[in-house]
Structure formats: structure tokens, C-alpha cells
Amino acid sequence: xxxxxxxxxxxxxxxxxxxxxxxxxxxxxxxxxxxxxxxxxxxxxxxxxxxxxxxxxxxxxxxxxxxxxxxxxxxxxxxxxxxxxxxxxxxxxxxxxxxxxxxxxxxxxxxxxxxxxxxxxxxxx
Numbered sequence: 001x002x003x004x005x006x007x008x009x010x011x012x013x014x015x016x017x018x019x020x021x022x023x024x025x026x027x028x029x030x031x032x033x034x035x036x037x038x039x040x041x042x043x044x045x046x047x048x049x050x051x052x053x054x055x056x057x058x059x060x061x062x063x064x065x066x067x068x069x070x071x072x073x074x075x076x077x078x079x080x081x082x083x084x085x086x087x088x089x090x091x092x093x094x095x096x097x098x099x100x101x102x103x104x105x106x107x108x109x110x111x112x113x114x115x116x117x118x119x120x121x122x123x124x125x
Contacts, residue, residue: 009119022096
């Protein structure tokens with residue numbers, strides 16, 4: 001079992017910045033990839049970014065490339081999502097997730113085994 005706790009969400013104006021963090025505990029040694037997904041009201045959950053736990057390879061959705069950066073801190077068992085130039089369409093609940101079963105960087109939510117409770121990000125003037 002892996003437990004995930006997100007933090008850092010909130011209300012921000014358009015073009016502002018926020019930094020989300022996700023702390024992992026439990027069976028940390030089994031983590032291959034950590035990722036961020038988001039879900040806006042009335043929409044399906046969508047991939048945002050992911051990073052491999054071992055070598056730090058990253059993969060981001062086209063909609064956030066150049067604006068969002070995912071990073072990890074293995075010593076703290078955490079992953080962060082730095083979000084810059086935020087837009088109203090970035091408003092969503094953001095979820096942290098980990099994959100402990102397939103050693104492959106993926107945007108497919110079905111590959112992820114454990115999920116955090118989510119943190120709300122609202123971009124509005």
C-alpha cells in the first residue's frame with residue numbers, strides 16, 4: 001500500500017503560479033512512476049504530467065508544456081508540480097497518483113494503482 005497526500009492548491013489569478021506537492025508513504029520502494037492528473041467539473045479525468053521515480057524522466061500533456069514542471073525529491077518521497085502562467089481552463093481538482101506495477105512512463109490513468117484525495121486549483125480573476 002502507498003498513501004498519498006497532496007497540498008498546495010488554492011485560488012490564483014490568471015497568469016499566476018502555484019506549486020502542488022504530493023507526499024508518499026508506505027511501500028515507497030515499489031514506485032515506478034508518479035503522476036498528476038486533473039478533473040474539471042463535468043469533464044473526465046485527464047493526464048497532466050508524470051515522472052519516473054528512478055531516473056527522473058518526465059512526460060507532460062501538450063496543454064501544460066512550457067507552463068508546468070514536474071519534479072521529484074526522492075529523499076523526501078515527494079513529487080511536486082510547479083504551475084506557471086495559469087489559465088482559467090486549468091481550474092480542476094488535481095490528483096497525485098503512483099504506478100507500482102508497470103515500469104513505464106504513462107499518461108494512462110489505468111496504469112496508476114494509488115491515488116491521493118485531490119486538491120482544488122481555481123484560476124479566476
